[in-house]
Amino acid sequence: MLKYVIKRLLWMPLVLLLVVTLVFFLTHMVPGSAIRVLLGPHVGEAQLQKATAEYGLDKPLLTQYFIYMGHLLRGDLGRSIVTRRPVATELATYLPATLELTFFSLVLIVVVGVVLGVVAAVHRNSPLDILARGVAVGGVALPQFWLGLMFILLFSYYLRWFPMGGRMEMTIAPPTRLTGMYVFDSLFTGNWAALLDALHHLALPVLVMALTNLSTTTAMVRSSMLRTLNEDFTLMAKAYGHRPFRVHYIYALKNSLISAVSVIGLTTGYLLGGDVLVETVFDWPGIGLYAARSILHVDYAPVIGVALVIAAVYAVVNLITDLLYGALDPRIRY
Amino acid sequence: MNNETPVGAQPLLEVEDLRTYFFTYLGIVRAVDGISFSLRRSDTVGLVGETGCGKSVATRSILRLVPPPGRIVSGRVVFDGRDVLAMTEREVRDDVRGRGIAMVFQKPMSSLNPVFSVGQQFTSVLRLHHHVKRDQARAMAIENLAAVALPAPTEILRMYPHELSGGMQQRVLIAMALGCRAKLLVADEPTTALDVSVQLQILKLLEEVRRRTAMAILVISHNLGVVSNLCDRVIVMYAGTVVEDGPVQDIVTNPHHPYTQGLIDAVPDFAPRGSALGTLKGEVPSLLLTPDGCRFHPRCRLADEVCQRERPSMASTSADRSIACHHPAEAVSSRSRRPSREQRESP
Amino acid sequence: MERHDGPRRDSLWRRVLYIVRRSPLAIVGIALILLIAVMAIFAPWIAPYDAVRVNLSQAFQPPSASHICGTDDMGQDIFSRIVYGSRVSLMVAFVVVGIAATVGTLIGLISGFFGGVVDMVIMRVVDAFLAVPSFVLAMISAAALGPSIVNVMLALSIVWWTWHARIVRGEVLKLRGTEFMVSLRSMGARTPRILFRHLLPNCVGPIAVQTTLQLGFAVLTAAGLSFLGLGAQPPTPEWGLMVSVGRQYLPASWWMITFPGLMIFLLVMGFILLGDTIRDVVSRDIQ
Numbered sequence: 011m012l013k014y015v016i017k018r019l020l021w022m023p024l025v026l027l028l029v030v031t032l033v034f035f036l037t038h039m040v041p042g043s044a045i046r047v048l049l050g051p052h053v054g055e056a057q058l059q060k061a062t063a064e065y066g067l068d069k070p071l072l073t074q075y076f077i078y079m080g081h082l083l084r085g086d087l088g089r090s091i092v093t094r095r096p097v098a099t100e101l102a103t104y105l106p107a108t109l110e111l112t113f114f115s116l117v118l119i120v121v122v123g124v125v126l127g128v129v130a131a132v133h134r135n136s137p138l139d140i141l142a143r144g145v146a147v148g149g150v151a152l153p154q155f156w157l158g159l160m161f162i163l164l165f166s167y168y169l170r171w172f173p174m175g176g177r178m179e180m181t182i183a184p185p186t187r188l189t190g191m192y193v194f195d196s197l198f199t200g201n202w203a204a205l206l207d208a209l210h211h212l213a214l215p216v217l218v219m220a221l222t223n224l225s226t227t228t229a230m231v232r233s234s235m236l237r238t239l240n241e242d243f244t245l246m247a248k249a250y251g252h253r254p255f256r257v258h259y260i261y262a263l264k265n266s267l268i269s270a271v272s273v274i275g276l277t278t279g280y281l282l283g284g285d286v287l288v289e290t291v292f293d294w295p296g297i298g299l300y301a302a303r304s305i306l307h308v309d310y311a312p313v314i315g316v317a318l319v320i321a322a323v324y325a326v327v328n329l330i331t332d333l334l335y336g337a338l339d340p341r342i343r344y
Numbered sequence: 345m346n347n348e349t350p351v352g353a354q355p356l357l358e359v360e361d362l363r364t365y366f367f368t369y370l371g372i373v374r375a376v377d378g379i380s381f382s383l384r385r386s387d388t389v390g391l392v393g394e395t396g397c398g399k400s401v402a403t404r405s406i407l408r409l410v411p412p413p414g415r416i417v418s419g420r421v422v423f424d425g426r427d428v429l430a431m432t433e434r435e436v437r438d439d440v441r442g443r444g445i446a447m448v449f450q451k452p453m454s455s456l457n458p459v460f461s462v463g464q465q466f467t468s469v470l471r472l473h474h475h476v477k478r479d480q481a482r483a484m485a486i487e488n489l490a491a492v493a494l495p496a497p498t499e500i501l502r503m504y505p506h507e508l509s510g511g512m513q514q515r516v517l518i519a520m521a522l523g524c525r526a527k528l529l530v531a532d533e534p535t536t537a538l539d540v541s542v543q544l545q546i547l548k549l550l551e552e553v554r555r556r557t558a559m560a561i562l563v564i565s566h567n568l569g570v571v572s573n574l575c576d577r578v579i580v581m582y583a584g585t586v587v588e589d590g591p592v593q594d595i596v597t598n599p600h601h602p603y604t605q606g607l608i609d610a611v612p613d614f615a616p617r618g619s620a621l622g623t624l625k626g627e628v629p630s631l632l633l634t635p636d637g638c639r640f641h642p643r644c645r646l647a648d649e650v651c652q653r654e655r656p657s658m659a660s661t662s663a664d665r666s667i668a669c670h671h672p673a674e675a676v677s678s679r680s681r682r683p684s685r686e687q688r689e690s691p
Numbered sequence: 692m693e694r695h696d697g698p699r700r701d702s703l704w705r706r707v708l709y710i711v712r713r714s715p716l717a718i719v720g721i722a723l724i725l726l727i728a729v730m731a732i733f734a735p736w737i738a739p740y741d742a743v744r745v746n747l748s749q750a751f752q753p754p755s756a757s758h759i760c761g762t763d764d765m766g767q768d769i770f771s772r773i774v775y776g777s778r779v780s781l782m783v784a785f786v787v788v789g790i791a792a793t794v795g796t797l798i799g800l801i802s803g804f805f806g807g808v809v810d811m812v813i814m815r816v817v818d819a820f821l822a823v824p825s826f827v828l829a830m831i832s833a834a835a836l837g838p839s840i841v842n843v844m845l846a847l848s849i850v851w852w853t854w855h856a857r858i859v860r861g862e863v864l865k866l867r868g869t870e871f872m873v874s875l876r877s878m879g880a881r882t883p884r885i886l887f888r889h890l891l892p893n894c895v896g897p898i899a900v901q902t903t904l905q906l907g908f909a910v911l912t913a914a915g916l917s918f919l920g921l922g923a924q925p926p927t928p929e930w931g932l933m934v935s936v937g938r939q940y941l942p943a944s945w946w947m948i949t950f951p952g953l954m955i956f957l958l959v960m961g962f963i964l965l966g967d968t969i970r971d972v973v974s975r976d977i978q
Contacts, residue, residue: 028819151960156952167942251442283824340504
C-alpha cells in the first residue's frame with residue numbers, strides 16, 4: 011500500500027515534466043508575437059527588440075526551454091507580461107476559487123449521478139430510465155458557456171434570484187483567508203453572512219458545471235448497476251427472500267458506489283477543462299478566467315503555469331480516487 | 345435405496361404443465377414448455393439434461409425468479425400445499441424463497457456479493473427468516489458453517505468471498521441453505537464449476553445433508569453420474585420438456601426413452617466394459633427453433649411419421665415410471681447390446 | 692403449443708431496426724442529424740437572407756415574421772446565419788475527427804502491434820496529452836496558432852488523436868495474445884497485412900462509436916473556442932461566435948444568444964444519441 015503510494019508520488023513529477031514540455035512547445039510552435047500584441051502597433055523596432063530581449067524571447071527555442079525549466083526547478087514560474095507579477099503568486103491567488111467551484115460541482119455530480127444511474131438501471135427501459143439518461147446525455151450536449159448565459163438571463167436578469175457573477179458582493183467583506191475557499195473560510199470563522207453570500211454566488215456556476223458533466227457518472231453507475239443486477243449474487247439474494255428494495259438499493263448500491271468513485275478522477279478532468287468557459291461566463295476569479303485573459307494577451311507564462319497546476323490537481327485527485335477505490339473494494343489491495 | 349415415504353402423502357412440490365417463455369428480439373424461446381413432475385418430502389431427485397434444456401429456468405420458475413424478457417406463461421406450481429404462482433410477491437418472499445426452498449447455484453464464486461463479508465451476507469439471511477438478533481444470527485451462522493465442515497467458522501464470517509476457494513464458497517452456500525431450515529434444497533449444477541477433487545467433497549457433503557436432515561433435495565445436473573450417486577429418482581429433460589421420470593437404478597440400467605439411452609451410453613461409468621462409448625448424434629436444438637411433434641425426433645433412431653407430427657405426452661409404464669415417447673416398447677427391446685438389469689445389479 | 696412467429700436470423704439491419712424501435716432516443720438522434728445535414732446541404736435555398744450582409748438599419752430586430760430568429764448588431768438575419776453556420780460546424784466536426792481518427796488509429800495500431808520502446812515512447816506522449824484536460828490543450832494550441840476556424844480544426848486534431856490511439860492500442864493488445872494472431876503469424880502473414888486486413892476490422896466497432904461521439908464534442912469544443920475569441924472571426928456565421936457577440940448585448944437582445952446556442956445543443960445531442968445507438972447495435976448483449 012505504502013509502496014504503491016510512493017510509486018505514484020514519484021511518477022507524478024515525471025508526468026508534470028512531460029506536461030510542461032508539451033505545453034511549452036505547443037505555445038511556442040508558432041513564433042509568438044506576444045511582445046507586439048502587448049506593446050501595441052505603434053512602437054518602434056528598437057523598443058520592440060529591447061522588450062523582446064528583456065523577456066528572453068530572442069533566444070533559440072531550446073535555450074528558452076532550458077532556461078524555463080531551470081527556473082521551474084527553483085519554483086519560479088516566470089512573470090506575466092501583462093501584470094508583471096510572478097505567475098506563482100497569481101496562481102496562488104486564483105487557485106482556491108477554482109478548487110471551490112470544482113469541489114462543490116463534484117459533490118453535486120456524485121450525489122445526483124448515483125441517484126439517476128441507480129434509478130435508471132433498476133427501472134431499465136422504463137420512461138424513468140429514458141428520462142434519467144436523457145438528462146445525463148442532454149447535459150453533456152449543452153454548451154457550458156451558453157447554458158451559463160441562459161441561466162444568468164433567466165435567474166439573474168429576469169427572476170433576480172441569483173447574482174450575475176463573481177464570488178461575493180462588494181458590500182460583504184470576504185472571510186479571513188485560511189484556505190482561500192470562501193465557503194470553508196466563512197464556515198470555520200463563523201462568518202454566516204459571508205457563507206450565505208458565497209453559496210449564493212456558487213449556485214449557478216456549480217449548477218452549470220454539474221449539469222454538463224453528469225453523464226459520465228450516471229452512465230457508469232447505470233451500467234455497473236445493470237451488471238450487478240445480472241450477477242448471480244443478486245439472484246441469490248432474491249432467492250433467499252430479500253426484498254427487491256433491499257437487494258437493489260442496499261446490496262447492489264454498494265457495488266455501484268464503488269464504480270462511481272472510479273470515475274471521479276475522469277469527471278474532475280472534465281470539470282477542470284470546462285472551468286475556463288464557466289469562469290469566463292460567471293466572471294469567477296479562478297485560474298480558468300486567468301488563463302483565458304492571459305491567452306488573449308498572448309501571455310504564455312501564466313498559461314503554462316495554469317496547465318501545470320491543472321495537471322497537478324488532476325493527478326492528485328486521481329491518486330486520491332484510486333486509493334479510495336482500493337479502500338472501498340475488498341478485492342483490490344495495492 | 346429407501347423409498348419409504350408413505351404412499352398418498354401430499355407431495356412437497358408439484359409442478360404441472362409449467363411453461364416459461366423468453367420473448368427475445370429473435371423470437372420466442374420456449375425454455376420450459378409444459379413440464380410436470382412432483383417431489384415428496386425427503387425425496388432426493390435429480391433433474392438431468394444437456395446444457396440449455398431448460399433445467400435452470402424450471403427451477404427459477406418455481407421460485408418465481410424468471411428474469412425478463414422471460415415470463416411464466418402457464419402452469420401450476422404447488423409447494424407445501426400452496427399455489428406459488430397465485431401467491432402475492434410478499435408471500436413468495438416470506439414463505440418460499442429461502443424459508444421454503446433454498447438455492448445453491450452453479451458458480452459459487454459469483455453467488456456471494458464480493459463487496460460484503462461472508463458474515464454480513466449470512467447473518468442478513470438468517471435475521472430475515474428467523475427474526476433473531478445480530479449476535480444470535482452470528483452464533484447460528486457459526487454453527488451452520490461448522491456443520492458443513494468448514495474450519496475456523498468465526499474467521500470465515502469476517503472474510504470476503506474472494507478470500508475463499510470455490511469449494512469453501514460452495515460450502516458456505518450450503519451452510520446458508522441449512523441455516524434457513526428450508527424444506528427443499530435446490531442445487532443447480534452444484535459441482536460443475538469446481539475442481540474434480542473438490543467436486544467429490546461437495547457431493548459427499550450433499551449426501552450427508554441428505555442423511556442427516558429431513559430436507560428434500562433437487563439436484564440439477566447435466567451429469568447423470570453425479571445424479572445417480574446422490575439421488576433416488578431422476579427426471580430427464582430434453583429441450584424444455586420432461587421425457588422420462590423414474591427411480592435412478594431402473595433408469596440407469598434400463599432406460600426407456602431413446603434420449604435417456606443416448607445419455608447413458610455417453611457416460612463411461614455406465615457403459616459395459618470394452619464397448620465403445622456412445623455419442624448422441626446431432627445437436628441440442630435451439631429452443632427458438634423447436635421441432636414439431638416429439639422434440640427429440642430429428643436425433644432419434646426410432647423416429648417415424650407420428651413422431652414428426654404429434655408431441656407424445658407422459659404416460660406411466662409402471663407404478664413409478666413414466667415416459668414421453670411414441671415407441672416405448674421398441675425403445676426397450678432395441679437395446680439388445682446393453683447388459684440386462686439383473687446382470688448390472690448383481691454384485 | 693404452436694408457434695406464433697418463427698425464429699429470425701440475426702443481422703445488422705435487424706439489430707438497427709430493433710434498437711431504433713425500442714429506443715425513442717435513437718430516433719431523436721437520427722432525426723436531429725438528418726435535419727441539420729439537410730440544413731447544411733440546402734443552405735442557399737433555406738436561408739431567406741444573405742448570412743453576412745450588413746444592414747445596420749435592421750440591427751437588433753427581435754424575432755418577427757420577416758426575421759424569425761431576429762437580427763444581430765450588424766442587422767444580419769440570425770436564422771440565415773444559423774442555417775449557414777450548420778455548414779461550419781459540420782465541416783469542423785468531420786475534418787477534426789477525420790484527421791484525429793486517421794492519425795490516432797495509425798499510431799494506435801503501430802503502438803499496440805510493435806510494443807516495446809515504440810509503444811513506450813508513444814504512450815508517454817499520450818500520457819502527457821491526457822494529463823491535461825483536452826479543452827485546455829486545445830485552447831493553448833488554438834491561441835498559439837492564431838485565431839481562425841482553420842486553426843481551430845488544426846488545434847483540435849493535434850489534441851484528439853490521442854483518444855483514438857489509446858482505444859485502438861487497447862483493442863490490438865486484447866487481440867495480440869489471442870490464438871487468432873498466433874495462427875496468422877504461423878501462416879506467415881506479413882505485418883502490414885496483419886495490421887490492416889485483420890486487426891483494423893476488429894477495431895471498427897469501438898472506433899465507430901468513439902468517432903460519432905467525438906463529432907459531437909468537436910462541435911462543442913470548437914464553439915467554446917470561438918466563444919473565447921480563439922476560433923472563428925466575424926463575420927463567419929459560427930454558432931459559438933454568435934453567442935459570444937450576443938453576450939455583449941444581454942439582456943436586451945436575448946435572441947442573439949438563444950438560437951445559436953440551441954443549435955449547438957441540438958447538433959451535439961444528435962451525435963451523442965447516434966453514437967449511443969451505434970454502441971447498442973455493435974454490442975453483443977442485445978436481448
